Amino acid sequence: MSEGNDGKNLLNYTNIDDLNEQTYKHLVPYTSDMKTTKTFLYATLDMILRYIAEMNEHDSPVIKNGLRTPDEYRQMFAFEIDDNGIDLYDILANCERVLETTVRSGHPRFINQLSQGVDMISLAGEIITSSINANMFTYEVAPVFNLMEESVLAHMRQFCGWSNGSVSAKKGDGVLAPGGAVSNLYAVLAARHYAFPEIKVSGIRNGLCPAMIISKHCHYSIKQAAALLGIGTDYVYEVEPDEWGRVSAEKIEEKIIACQQFKLTVFFVGITAGTTVLGAFDPIEEIALVCQKYRIWLHVDGAWGGSALLSSKTKHLLQGIDKADSFTWNPHKLMSVHLQCSAILLRHTNVLMRANQMLAPYLFQPDKHYETSLDTGDKTIQCGRHIDILKLWLAWKARGDQGYAEHVESLLENANFFYETICKRQPYFRIVMKPPFINVCFWYVPPSLQSGDTTSMAYKERLDKVAPQIKERMMTNGTMMIGYQRLDDYPNFFRAIISNPATTKEDIVAMIDEIHELGHDL
Amino acid sequence: MSEGNDGKNLLNYTNIDDLNEQTYKHLVPYTSDMKTTKTFLYATLDMILRYIAEMNEHDSPVIKNGLRTPDEYRQMFAFEIDDNGIDLYDILANCERVLETTVRSGHPRFINQLSQGVDMISLAGEIITSSINANMFTYEVAPVFNLMEESVLAHMRQFCGWSNGSVSAKKGDGVLAPGGAVSNLYAVLAARHYAFPEIKVSGIRNGLCPAMIISKHCHYSIKQAAALLGIGTDYVYEVEPDEWGRVSAEKIEEKIIACQQFKLTVFFVGITAGTTVLGAFDPIEEIALVCQKYRIWLHVDGAWGGSALLSSKTKHLLQGIDKADSFTWNPHKLMSVHLQCSAILLRHTNVLMRANQMLAPYLFQPDKHYETSLDTGDKTIQCGRHIDILKLWLAWKARGDQGYAEHVESLLENANFFYETICKRQPYFRIVMKPPFINVCFWYVPPSLQSGDTTSMAYKERLDKVAPQIKERMMTNGTMMIGYQRLDDYPNFFRAIISNPATTKEDIVAMIDEIHELGHDL
Structure with a gap:
């Protein structure tokens, strides 16, 4: 040492x-x-x-x-x-x-990931949770946490229009999962079980040809779920989004018809509420009607943008969510709850249980002295399950629905300020598209790239190298952190995400200045 | 309220x-x-x-x-x-x-689950982890935690004989997963990919007939993984264990041959080091030789008993683990690390990555300025991944290998004391079998059941009701907690598990007295 x-x-x-x-x-x-x-x-x-x-x-x-x-x-x-x-x-x-050397994900100028910030109420929740060191799988060892989760998930489904929020009139289902990728896996699994219940027991045999349709900008975990579940990534058909990153109902329907012609059974359509890079919202309402017509499970991945439901000013972005079959919504992203905290919500009441139930007799004894439907373990793909609910419940209780509405609105205001500031800094900063939500995507164009044929391959190749070089300098200095990536034909560009309430307008200006400072000589 | x-x-x-x-x-x-x-x-x-x-x-x-x-x-x-x-x-x-009403999993008389106890070093680790609120998926956002995990997993593989513990000469692979069920899922997935790499892309088609062989006493998550992965639970063939709960290499081989006759391709054999109920250890060495002969992936689920490797007095229980292909080992069980903390370890170096890699360009950019093999996210089925390593690393650093060896030995001593005390309390307490490890399984036989034909169906039915009734009283009083279950033809019996260093011999006597007190009038 x-x-x-x-x-x-x-x-x-x-x-x-x-x-x-x-x-x-x-x-x-x-x-x-x-x-x-x-x-x-x-x-x-x-x-x-x-x-x-x-x-x-x-x-x-x-x-x-x-x-x-x-x-x-x-x-x-x-x-x-x-x-x-x-x-x-x-x-x-x-x-x-560890604290001295760590990347400070809670720092106001860490805007590298959708999950950011450090929330004191979440922290207190995690301290209590860890002191109890319990396991969610049965009511008998975690009664309060199971009831708390049931209640909060019903509250979340109420935002989807699937529940009146009352636990007694149970409508729909859900569970907290270790991250959005696992929530999406649950969605594909539930859809597969809904369409092909025989696969659980008999496997994918007898000439079954299950297929899935997704937007090209869907999170990679949905394709990964297809690999995992034995569908195969080749049978996940991607629909090209429009210039705003949204897929149309027409294109989805065309793809369904094309699959049918090839004797494939489409059992799953996956779209996104708040895509990872652009923050685009696919038109749920129209796509839901197409899915209903062909009786196909519609999953909406709102891991990032699901929280738009929390404000009356943004909930229109998810118009039609009441018609979806399943929905991923990660409180550990926009709601500032500490990682891990992701919900998979279902409009259907018993599919999760039917898909996963194994009835292990040593854990889920039928002769218990309480209502064994309270044992959530048999509907999950986990056996031991960490308590992710306490921090979420406390964070929500502290803010109330109103506090979270304000949170979403103030993040949008920051995103708008970021966007406007970028626009004012042209020509060194160039916007990729007007932000549909909180994601602000832009190129930094150094003086050396201010002239030249911006449509040429050579120019694109040079621009492609700018963001990684700035990022490297940024990481060496440790001054701030922002992500970059390519998308479709676009060369590398920055994606600013501010979900941390700590980040101020002054931080935004300072970060934009810093990027210019780090990149102007490139 | x-x-x-x-x-x-x-x-x-x-x-x-x-x-x-x-x-x-x-x-x-x-x-x-x-x-x-x-x-x-x-x-x-x-x-x-x-x-x-x-x-x-x-x-x-x-x-x-x-x-x-x-x-x-x-x-x-x-x-x-x-x-x-x-x-x-x-x-x-x-x-x-919450603290007032919770089931106190850390209480010395909570012996209901394999995970128990509250460990101060784990707790400190979780407090630090939550304050940082980072995500394991890339080196750039969690450099120290990724290197720490790499190092600890190499140390764990060293106990399996797969690694010399040095990270630089990388042998084998592994990742921390949200619980043992997910670790077992990784094992089946890795085995499936190893045998049928085409499934990732093409799905289970073209007349593939994958099948699995497991011990009947395997954890249910392995069968669940078969359901999930499109194999189907009908294609998971169970081998009957002997009276000590162990499956023999001969019976495994017979089953392999039977499967081959039915044109099934067995790609996975799953056995257990420390079964959930009895704590039995399947003979790894002999079964590994059979698997090598037929070129079948051997997975050992040591979620519970893997920690027997930590003491020179118990590591013989896992004789042959060096020949297994994958191994589940949960520090959140016997090592007192807080839930969730489960490792899936592989003897093979690149299978996990090849099975799961999706190369999402927004997260795993190939043009990063560091060695991108340090980004663990692309080999997992999670995207966001909680930091489970800090608490494990700190707990292990504090004890050293020696401290954990002593821990295992003192738990064994307690188990032995429990067993001996039960034996002395005959005829009211009757042992199910001499404990192979820490699990002590026994019936409480109240005075009313001291006579009668113990082999008759009517007697068994009456005995079957005793444990649930005692458990109900126990839960109503809140005095202690112990699990019970049926197994094979055995009526309900208690399973005592002591993995909490807080539990003393006095606690053991008090709990045995309590069971008698609660059950003698039944």
């Missing part, structure tokens, strides 16, 4: 020296004396309080000293585990080192 | 009144003033410290006032979310109510 002392010197908490030469055996339950446990956990809390305070100085770095190479980190940490343990002081020194 | 005030009265922390009428807007990042944030998080910590202290009074209840009905909990909590938010005082009052 060559830089070990650096880590240690950072620790400067009350009573911390008490932890020298104390080991895990001085913590409960190894001892009944709470003294060391208290010092240890207070020091942990003090450490994160300082981290949080520091991160909220907007000019502070997103990555202190920038991103380093794997070997540099390996030298900084002694990742290897030895025969002998280390003392509690060293445990905390390692924690401090 | 009819019992709302009860919750509030429980709060008795310094400065807590400061939180009255303070809302989430008084927390960072909504304000830059840290005052309320500090009070709020200190109060959260004080709450869990009291919870932890209380739980470690061994005579305290596992469930205060016992398990209640859903409606009772619904009255106790206002699960519904309103338009308006609640203040921070009420948020904490709800947290307190």
Whole structure:
């Protein structure tokens, strides 16, 4: 641990020296004396309080000293585990080192991912959750958490128009999953089971030819689900979106008809509410009518944009969601709830259970003394399941529906400000398209690329290299973080996402300035 | 919130009144003033410290006032979310109510599940993890955590004999998954891809007849994976275990030959190191030789018993693991790391990546300025992935390999004491079989069942009802928690699992006394 002392010197908490030469055996339950446990956990809390305070100085770095190479980190940490343990002081020194070197996803200028920010209510929820260390699979070991999840999922379905929010009149279903990709997997699985219930038992045999239709801009997890579920990625037919990144109902219908001509059974149409890059919303209402006509399961991936339902100003973006069959909605993205927290919601009441139920007798005993439908474990693909509901419930209780509506609206205002500022900075900044939602996509065009045939291949190739070079400099400096990618024929461009309530208009201006600063000589 | 005030009265922390009428807007990042944030998080910590202290009074209840009905909990909590938010005082009052009503999985007398206990080092790890709120999918956003996971997984593979523990000479592969069921799903998926790489793209078509062979006592998630992956549960052939719950290599081979006669392609054999109920270890070495002979992927589910590798006194139970192709090992079970923390380990280096890679250009850009093989996201079925590694790494660093060896040995000693005590309490307690590992399975036979033809159907039916009735009383009293289940022809019996280092010999005697107390009049 060559830089070990650096880590240690950072620790400067009350009573911390008490932890020298104390080991895990001085913590409960190894001892009944709470003294060391208290010092240890207070020091942990003090450490994160300082981290949080520091991160909220907007000019502070997103990555202190920038991103380093794997070997540099390996030298900084002694990742290897030895025969002998280390003392509690060293445990905390390692924690401090983690906090010092980490990429600060909660920093106001980290706009690299859809999930960002650090939310104090989520954090409190996770602390309680971890202290209980329970498992969601049965009512008997997690009664309150299961009822809480049931209630919150019903509330979410109410936003879809699938439920009146009352748990007693149960309509629809849902479960919290470890991330949006798994939620999308549930959707494809539920659709497959709905269309081909025999596959669960008999497999894909006897000349079944299941096929899926998705927008080309769908999240990759839907194609991955097709690979996983034995459908095969070749049988996932992509529909080309329009210039705004939206697929039309007409094109979906054309593709359905084409599949039918090839004797394929389309069982799933997947569209998106808030695409990953552009933030586009496919027209749910029209596509739902086509799906109804052909009796095909319609899944809407609103992992990112589902939260638009929370504000009366944006819920029109999901017009028709009441007609969808399933819906992915990740509170760990736009709702600032800590990762992992993703919901898969279904309009159908029993499909998840029928698709997944294995009736393991050691866990889901039929002779329990309570209503065993409260055991959620048998409808999931997990056995042990982490409690993701407490942080979500607390975060929502604290804000109320109104607080989340305001949150969405203020993020939209920030996105609009970002867009307008970019427009004013032409010709060095060029917008990809007017943002349909919170995603602001743009190119940085350095002075050296201000002239030339912008439609030529050579120009595109040069522009394609700009964003990665700026990103590399950004990561080396650690000043901010924003993502970039290619899309269709577009060369690499930046995608700004602000879902962190910490990010201010001043941050936006500072980040735009920083990109110019980092890229103007390219 | 009819019992709302009860919750509030429980709060008795310094400065807590400061939180009255303070809302989430008084927390960072909504304000830059840290005052309320500090009070709020200190109060959260004080709450869990009291919870932890209380739980470690061994005579305290596992469930205060016992398990209640859903409606009772619904009255106790206002699960519904309103338009308006609640203040921070009420948020904490709800947290307190959660802690007051929860099933205390960390209690020394909670022996209901394989995962149990509350570990202070895990807890500190989760607090840090949640404060960072990062995502594992790419190196650029979680460099230290990805390197840490790579290193710990290599260490785990070293216990399997697949790696020399050095990351640089990379042998094998692995990833942390959200629970053992998902780890087992990865195993079946990897095996399917290894045998039929074309399925990823083309689906299960063209007369493919994939089949799997498992022990009848395998975890249900393997059959569920077959349903999910399009194999079908009918094509999962179960081998009957012997009286000790172990399947023999001969029976596996017979089944392989039978499948071949039916033109089925067996691509997966699944056995268990530490079965869920009995704790039996299938003979890996012999079965591996059969699998090698027929070139079939061998998966060992050591979700529970994998940790036997940690002690030189028990590692012989997994003799032959070096010849397996994949291995599930859950630190969130026997290693006391908080849920979720499950590893899927592979002897093969690139199968996971080849099976799952989708190359989403917005996330896994090929033109990054670092070695993109460090981006683990493209080999998983998750996109967003929670950081499960920090708590595991810290827990292991604190104990060292030696500390975990001692942990396993002391749990075995407790299991042995449990077994011996049960034996001494005959005829009211009757052992199912001599424990092969930590699981102690036994019947409680009340005085009323001491006579009669124990082999008759009527007797078995009466004995079958005893454990559920005792469990119901136990849950109503909240004094302790232990699981029961049927297995094969055995009527319901109890399964005692002690993986919590908090549980003492006195607890064991007290729990055995309690079962007698609760059941003697049945």
